Amino acid sequence: MAASRTRAQPDPILAGRVAAVLDAAGVGPGSRLCVALSGGVDSVVTLHQLAxxxxERGFVLRAAHVDHGLQxxxxxxxxFCERLCAGLGVEIDVFPVTVRRDHPDGLEAAAREARHGALATLTVDWLVFGHHLDDQAETVLFRLLRGVGVRGAGAMAACxxxxxxRLRPLLEVRRGEILEYARAAALTWVEDHSNADRRHARNRLRHDVLPCVEAAFPQAAEMLARSALNFREADGLLDELAHQDxxxxxxxxxxxxxxxxxxSAPRLRNLLRWRIRCTGAEAPARARLLEAVRQLRSTTTPSLHLPLGQVACCLHRGxxxxxxxxxxxxxxxxxWCGEEEIAWSDGRVLFERRRGExxxxxxxxxxxxxxxxxxxGLRMSDAPGRPRHSFKNLCQEAGVPPWWRDRLPVVYVDDExxxxxxxxxxxxxxxAPGERGVLPSWWRPGAPLRS
Ligand SMILES: Nc1ncnc2c1ncn2[C@@H]1O[C@H](COP(=O)(O)OP(=O)(O)OP(=O)(O)O)[C@@H](O)[C@H]1O
Structure with a gap:
């Protein structure tokens, strides 16, 4: 590893592409950018370009390196990242993370999750990644081979x-061009030898499959990247449709x-997928979504609770x-000793001070x-002069779905x-009117319940 150059030199072609992405993002004076710096050639070139x-643009630049501690x-x-940043006058944060060894999707996914978790703690406007056109082509192909939908095939966006x-200023630049620039500019970087490990499907695709495809279709990488743009556009339209529906x-x-x-069934699935995404949950397996929609369309029961991975599709009284x-x-x-809120199940119970309420x-x-x-044996009378009703009757009357009932918080005073x-x-x-009151309410993700 040779000493890194300490002065960043712009390259007209690369700089033009980077500038176009910064323009699209509206990056200007005062914008806070942080390069996710692995130390590999892609993020090193990204850092040099931005430095x-x-x-001229007046943005604030910093870098962050995540130390997975795996190698x-x-x-x-x-x-290396610290030395590079010192040479460029860029502040850097290094995050040591602990990577889960028992992640269901493997070590790479665990490392990615830990990395993104650490980067998400930064107070910046934009995280900048070194992904390039070959990464994009690989991602599209890799995902298509796993049977993704339009959204997944849209892969990564530059902005x-x-x-x-997130910004990816090099997303339209070929890996070869980045290397060429880095060598011509005498930059230094570190090589991640795990990228050559053919036990990872992604690496087999990069080293074995894509070169064969490119031998037969010389524009394959560009075309796959173009398809990603088309998929993204189609995905945007599906979102618009879901929003309208x-x-x-x-x-x-x-x-x-x-x-x-x-x-129609596909349109209903599109709406549910969109709604699930709005909650921040991952997309459900296709088979589960198909089944949920089939049941929604045919059920004659008043209540359904259909698990869809991290969320459930619920039907209650229409x-x-x-x-x-x-x-x-x-x-x-x-x-309860007068707190404003207490943790309850996967939510909390709030106690608001109100007058007359x-x-x-x-x-x-x-x-x-x-x-x-x-x-x-819980029984309660919820209106003056009404007899006390059983918990089940009260819930039925109030329209509380059956799957919530065992978990509902109940406030007891001296066991009543x-x-x-x-x-x-x-x-x-x-x-009574004018008297000091305390109004409880229960909040859990997706289901606020006031009394
Ligand atoms: N250890 C790291 N610390 C900080 N940034 C990193 C690190 N590893 C990767 N990155 C950032 O992520 C970009 C993509 O890296 P890489 O291709 O190895 O990851 P990926 O798993 O394919 O991508 P992603 O994390 O976006 O799914 C790099 O160019 C860099 O910007």
């Missing part, structure tokens, strides 16, 4: 807005079953929505207040139920 442009040379890479957003079938989050049934899965089993009872604060202050799951999430407040515990 050369930062003065004996990992510490050397971090040291992905977000918090932070979401508004036409409900309030954007909860939909009418009848309206959903008027959609309304359909997506909510987080799995709901954790109910925890042990929790004593909610539970009587005086009553709560007099007794022992406990938040617990429903106890056997006074509030059931989603059902309401016991008539005898309600605060």
């Amino acid at each position: 050369a442009l930062r003065k 004996p040379a990992a510490g050397d890479w971090a040291a 992905e807005p977000g918090a932070p957003g 979401a508004r036409a079938c409900g309030d954007g989050e909860r939909f009418s079953l009848d309206a959903l049934r008027a959609l 309304r359909v929505w997506i909510e987080a899965m799995p709901m954790r089993a109910h925890p042990r009872p929790v004593r 909610g539970l009587s604060a005086a009553l709560l202050e007099r007794g022992e207040v406990v938040v617990a799951s429903r106890r056997g 139920p006074v509030w059931i999430a989603g059902v309401g407040i016991a008539a005898a515990a309600r605060c």
Whole structure:
């Protein structure tokens, strides 16, 4: 490894491509950019290019290296990145991470997850990656060979807005061009020898499959990258359609079953996929989604709870929505001592102070207040003069879906139920107009329940 050049030199062709991506992202004075610096040639060239442009454009540039600690040379890479950045006058953060060895998708996926987790903690506007056109072509082919849909085949975007957003300024540049530039500019970088390991399917694709394809189709990489752009465009249109359908079938989050049934099956699947993505969950397996849509279209039962990976598609009384899965089993009872909120299952119970609303604060202050799951034989009267009803009846009346019932938080005062999430407040515990009150509510991902 030779000493790195310390002055960044712009290259007109590369610089033009990088500038186009910065323009598309609206990078200007004061924008905060951080290069995800592995120490490999791609991210080293990315860093050099940006270092050369930062003065003229006025953005703030820094770098971050994630030390996966997986290879004996990992510490050397971090040291190399630190020296490189010092030479360029760029601040760098090095993140040592612990990579899960038991990740279901393998060590590479675990490393990626740990890396992205560490990079996501940076307070910047844009994370900048060194992905190039050959990476894009490989990603498209790799994903198509795994049977992805339009979204997956869209692979990576040069500019992905977000918090932070992601930029890939070299996405239209061939690997060979990057190497050529790096050599001509006498840059130094580290080689990751695991990239040559043919035990990884991705590396076999890179070293064995793509060269054969390119021998027969010389423009294969460019064409695969172009297909990615077409797929991305189609994916954008599918999102627009889902958005329109979401508004036409409900309030954007909860939909009418009848309206959903008027959609074709592929269109309904598109809507559910979009909605699942909005919750931040991963796309479900196709077979599960097909089955969920089949059941939604044909069911005669009032309630359905259809697991779709990290989320479930729920039907209750003609309304359909997506909510987080799995709901954790109910925890042990929790004593309430006036806190504004307490953790409950996979959400929390909030206690808001209100005047003339909610539970009587005086009553709560007099007794022992406990938040617990429903106890056997629970009965409560939710309106003055009404007899006490069983928990099941109260839930049915309030439209609480059956799969929530065992996990609903219930507030007890001296063992008497006074509030059931989603059902309401016991008539005898309600605060009078003008009196100090406490209004509980239960929040869990996708399902806020006020009394
Ligand atoms: N250890 C690291 N620290 C910081 N950035 C890294 C590291 N490894 C990779 N990167 C960034 O990710 C880019 C792509 O790296 P690589 O091709 O090895 O990963 P990938 O797994 O294919 O990509 P991705 O992480 O986006 O799925 C690099 O050019 C670099 O910007």
